[in-house]
Amino acid sequence: MLEPHLERRKVFGRVWESVALVAILLGVAVLLILLVRVFLDGLPYLRPQLFTQFPSRFPDQSGLRSALQGSIWLMVLTALLSFPLGVGAGIYLEEFAPKNILTRFIEINVANLAGVPSIIYGLLGLGLFVRGLGLGRSLLAGVLTMTLVILPVIIVSTREALRAVPASIREAALALGASRWEMVRDHVLVYSMGGILTGMILALSRAIGETAPLITIGALTYIAFDLRGPLDIFTVLPIQIFNWISMPQEAFHRLSAAGIIVLLVVLLSMNALAIWLRNRLQKRW
Amino acid sequence: MLRVPRLLLILLVLAALLVACQPATPGPTPTPQVFVTVVKEQVVVEVTPTPGPVEGTILVDGSSTVAPITMAVAEEFQKQYPEVRVPVGISGTGGGFKKFCAGETDIQDASRPIKQSEIEACAKNNIEYIELPIAFDGLAVMVNPQNDFVDCLTVEELKKIWEPDAEGKITNWSQVRNGFPNRPLTLYGPGVDSGTFDYFTEAIVGKAKASRGDFLASEDDNVLVQGIAGDPSALGYFGLAYYEENKDKLKLVAIDAGDGKCVQPTAETVANGTYKPLSRPLFIYVNRARADQKDEIGLFVKYYLENAKQIVPDVGYIPLTDELYTLALQRYEKRIVGSVFKGEATVGMTLTDLLKAEQ
Numbered sequence: 001m002l003e004p005h006l007e008r009r010k011v012f013g014r015v016w017e018s019v020a021l022v023a024i025l026l027g028v029a030v031l032l033i034l035l036v037r038v039f040l041d042g043l044p045y046l047r048p049q050l051f052t053q054f055p056s057r058f059p060d061q062s063g064l065r066s067a068l069q070g071s072i073w074l075m076v077l078t079a080l081l082s083f084p085l086g087v088g089a090g091i092y093l094e095e096f097a098p099k100n101i102l103t104r105f106i107e108i109n110v111a112n113l114a115g116v117p118s119i120i121y122g123l124l125g126l127g128l129f130v131r132g133l134g135l136g137r138s139l140l141a142g143v144l145t146m147t148l149v150i151l152p153v154i155i156v157s158t159r160e161a162l163r164a165v166p167a168s169i170r171e172a173a174l175a176l177g178a179s180r181w182e183m184v185r186d187h188v189l190v191y192s193m194g195g196i197l198t199g200m201i202l203a204l205s206r207a208i209g210e211t212a213p214l215i216t217i218g219a220l221t222y223i224a225f226d227l228r229g230p231l232d233i234f235t236v237l238p239i240q241i242f243n244w245i246s247m248p249q250e251a252f253h254r255l256s257a258a259g260i261i262v263l264l265v266v267l268l269s270m271n272a273l274a275i276w277l278r279n280r281l282q283k284r285w
Numbered sequence: 286m287l288r289v290p291r292l293l294l295i296l297l298v299l300a301a302l303l304v305a306c307q308p309a310t311p312g313p314t315p316t317p318q319v320f321v322t323v324v325k326e327q328v329v330v331e332v333t334p335t336p337g338p339v340e341g342t343i344l345v346d347g348s349s350t351v352a353p354i355t356m357a358v359a360e361e362f363q364k365q366y367p368e369v370r371v372p373v374g375i376s377g378t379g380g381g382f383k384k385f386c387a388g389e390t391d392i393q394d395a396s397r398p399i400k401q402s403e404i405e406a407c408a409k410n411n412i413e414y415i416e417l418p419i420a421f422d423g424l425a426v427m428v429n430p431q432n433d434f435v436d437c438l439t440v441e442e443l444k445k446i447w448e449p450d451a452e453g454k455i456t457n458w459s460q461v462r463n464g465f466p467n468r469p470l471t472l473y474g475p476g477v478d479s480g481t482f483d484y485f486t487e488a489i490v491g492k493a494k495a496s497r498g499d500f501l502a503s504e505d506d507n508v509l510v511q512g513i514a515g516d517p518s519a520l521g522y523f524g525l526a527y528y529e530e531n532k533d534k535l536k537l538v539a540i541d542a543g544d545g546k547c548v549q550p551t552a553e554t555v556a557n558g559t560y561k562p563l564s565r566p567l568f569i570y571v572n573r574a575r576a577d578q579k580d581e582i583g584l585f586v587k588y589y590l591e592n593a594k595q596i597v598p599d600v601g602y603i604p605l606t607d608e609l610y611t612l613a614l615q616r617y618e619k620r621i622v623g624s625v626f627k628g629e630a631t632v633g634m635t636l637t638d639l640l641k642a643e644q
Contacts, residue, residue: 057357057600136389137374218384220346222356222373224363233342233372243375246505247353248530248601253507 042257054224059251066223067240077143090158114152122216137218139234150203157199161192194282201274211238340368341581347381347394353600378480393570396480398626413573413622421603423525423550424563426538431517437539437547452497472500473521488562526601612640
């Protein structure tokens with residue numbers, strides 16, 4: 001009497017299991033088809049010239065040197081800027097902020113900002129950095145805009161990582177006479193660093209694929225010279241890929257497939273770095 | 286005890302940030318001086334006519350149709366003058382003019398002449414510009430290769446298909462011409478923000494941007510190629526360069542401008558104007574004040590007009606006649622500002638006449 005329809009429930013269980021399996025297989029199959037197509041198209045163009053040459057009207061002489069430079073610079077500078085800001089804001093909100101209406105207001109806004117479409121940040125960057133601060137279409141304007149795009153994500157993930165540290169550790173530190181900052185620095189941060197860095201790198205992975213805000217602030221399409229510094233004009237990988245794919249010649253489409261592979265490799269190695277850092281820095285309490 | 290120092294600290298940090306930010310905020314200036322071009326030899330160049338090593342940055346933006354040509358010219362130019370940097374942006378003709386008339390770019394790529402509203406915007410910011418034709422482009426009208434009944438369409442028929450009133454009404458090939466089979470008509474065309482859309486509607490319907498809305502639109506011409514190639518009842522239009530690369534997948538339709546002669550777009554018919562009304566000139570607009578300040582702009586424009594004949598066909602467009610390139614160069618050297626089109630309709634005028642009228 002306790003298990004009235006045992007057989008039927010077991011059948012249901014198996015049905016749901018296979019539905020879930022089909023769901024994951026569908027996703028994986030689509031991804032595989034895409035990857036295989038991109039690799040078949042792009043492999044012949046994955047050669048040294050791709051990295052040493054600037055874009056050209058002849059596909060055989062074309063490369064993504066300027067775009068790769070732009071993307072790497074953008075990533076490094078964005079990381080340098082968004083890490084202290086994002087992690088600092090997360091620590092303050094989670095560990096120091098008084099629990100009042102203002103803090104709640106800020107928290108809700110940060111969470112909402114994480115879902116704002118990136119083109120909105122692009123428009124903000126155009127008004128504030130490009131025209132307001134007079135930075136023009138420089139890499140720095142792009143870096144500042146991209147920092148805004150990923151800051152909410154970093155703040156939210158930092159807070160999640162901090163929250164995962166049990167209260168007993170904080171209490172133990174405080175009980176032994178540590179100040180709040182000492183408690184955060186020597187205990188909470190140490191235990192949450194793995195999670196914080198993972199969130200950071202996932203946020204950067206989002207940034208490297210973003211095109212819309214950069215096009216809005218005026219990143220250029222054709223650049224055939226090396227980047228000279230943060231105040232120089234720039235382009236990035238997704239823009240170069242898009243430019244190639246919209247050319248009429250078939251060879252450029254293959255070239256853009258090669259560009260996609262490069263972007264994928266950069267992205268996947270960033271994710272791998274995230275996993276490695278997490279495993280290395282993760283401390284158990 | 287602890288409160289006061291903490292507040293103090295926060296204030297200190299804020300103050301430090303403010304101080305740090307100050308030099309970076311020169312206040313909102315209408316003409317950003319970010320792309321500082323250092324022409325060290327400027328004085329020397331002006332005194333002695335021997336061109337020394339010129340350096341600087343020439344900022345180009347605008348039409349995605351013209352961009353391949355400017356990119357190709359920039360590529361060659363930078364080989365000869367490695368110290369001059371010519372980046373090219375793609376903001377579309379309209380988006381590019383917004384930047385150009387705000388003084389943010391030196392040269393504007395345009396797939397149509399400047400419009401009245403843009404002329405006013407430039408005038409408001411005291412931006413004078415030199416309008417230079419650089420190549421021809423033909424708009425190709427295409428059907429699926431399986432379509433065996435259409436070889437030629439008149440402008441009237443195209444208007445019947447594309448005018449705003451046709452929306453939801455002209456949906457079958459049999460409505461286009463008596464004798465066409467009873468087959469659904471599906472339409473493909475460029476997005477409404479493109480200069481190609483502006484030009485086609487102006488040439489065919491008679492008013493820029495006047496078009497039916499129920500067609501499949503894409504900013505990416507390759508998507509249109511795929512669409513027409515996979516749909517036996519399709520009709521669509523886009524730049525000739527995209528047809529040239531996909532000849533096996535598409536069937537070109539000849540155009541009868543009303544005189545009973547069916548003309549296919551080729552390099553020859555587009556250049557001599559017999560393919561009408563769908564051949565159009567492409568332009569660059571040069572900021573006059575910058576051209577006077579920066580010698581490298583003059584070098585680039587001269588290089589552009591002198592080498593376009595060789596470079597333009599490489600990227601799938603049709604060069605102007607030698608005479609037109611010479612007229613354009615004269616126009617640049619005399620610094621003739623303004624548009625020969627006066628912001629009005631452009632279809633059916635010959636460039637040579639317009640440019641000569643000004644000499």
